[in-house]
Amino acid sequence: GQNIDQPTEMTATEGAIVQINCTYQTSGFNGLFWYQQHAGEAPTFLSYNVLDGLEEKGRFSSFLSRSKGYSYLLLKELQMKDSASYLCAAMDSNYQLIWGAGTKLIIKP
Amino acid sequence: GAVVSQHPSWVICKSGTSVKIECRSLDFQATTMFWYRQFPKQSLMLMATSNEGSKATYEQGVEKDKFLINHASLTLSTLTVTSAHPEDSSFYICSANQGTSNSYNSPLHFGNGTRLTVT
Numbered sequence: 001g002q003n004i005d006q007p008t009e010m011t012a013t014e015g016a017i018v019q020i021n022c023t024y025q026t027s028g029f030n031g032l033f034w035y036q037q038h039a040g041e042a043p044t045f046l047s048y049n050v051l052d053g054l055e056e057k058g059r060f061s062s063f064l065s066r067s068k069g070y071s072y073l074l075l076k077e078l079q080m081k082d083s084a085s086y087l088c089a090a091m092d093s094n095y096q097l098i099w100g101a102g103t104k105l106i107i108k109p
Numbered sequence: 110g111a112v113v114s115q116h117p118s119w120v121i122c123k124s125g126t127s128v129k130i131e132c133r134s135l136d137f138q139a140t141t142m143f144w145y146r147q148f149p150k151q152s153l154m155l156m157a158t159s160n161e162g163s164k165a166t167y168e169q170g171v172e173k174d175k176f177l178i179n180h181a182s183l184t185l186s187t188l189t190v191t192s193a194h195p196e197d198s199s200f201y202i203c204s205a206n207q208g209t210s211n212s213y214n215s216p217l218h219f220g221n222g223t224r225l226t227v228t
Contacts, residue, residue, distance in 0.1 A: 042219040042220060096158075
């Protein structure tokens with residue numbers, strides 16, 4: 001079956017760095033996505049990886065290893081506003097997004 | 110950037126009534142739109158895939174007669190919750206597929222969601 005695993009909750013300190021891991025198993029693969037979702041709001045797009053390696057976008061970076069079925073989202077210089085849920089989603093061969101349950105990130109001052 | 114408008118943002122209705130939620134792609138044509146439901150502290154759950162000009166494809170466990178989906182044009186899909194009950198209270202989100210992806214563009218553009226409360 002298809003499955004996405006990511007930690008349920010993580011805590012980090014303002015100004016620090018945090019890495020949120022995601023492993024996936026899908027029928028075929030057409031990319032790995034990370035979304036940020038604040039409570040009561042729709043998800044907002046953060047990143048997309050389809051090739052192995054690291055994609056950097058400002059304070060956020062995303063890494064993909066297709067052979068390991070593994071991705072991570074790296075957040076640097078954490079700010080209080082980064083407190084949110086981070087959703088990992090893999091696109092299968094039918095271009096359907098398979099969603100993880102999300103990682104709730106708590107930022108402490 | 111691409112924008113998806115979802116209306117209404119929130120709605121309160123009485124048990125047994127029906128509620129219609131609209132999802133519009135404002136500056137692109139979306140042949141495919143997706144409807145999700147999200148319960149508190151849970152991830153997005155895909156309910157159905159809406160294809161313009163054809164019947165929607167429902168996920169297992171989603172009642173197609175209860176959640177009516179119409180995708181009459183390339184820019185509009187509607188979800189109607191019929192005979193709503195308190196257990197249908199949830200956050201409903203639509204998204205529209207614009208096409209291919211790259212590092213800076215999501216293939217999916219989300220509406221802002223509709224919070225439905227059935228009393």
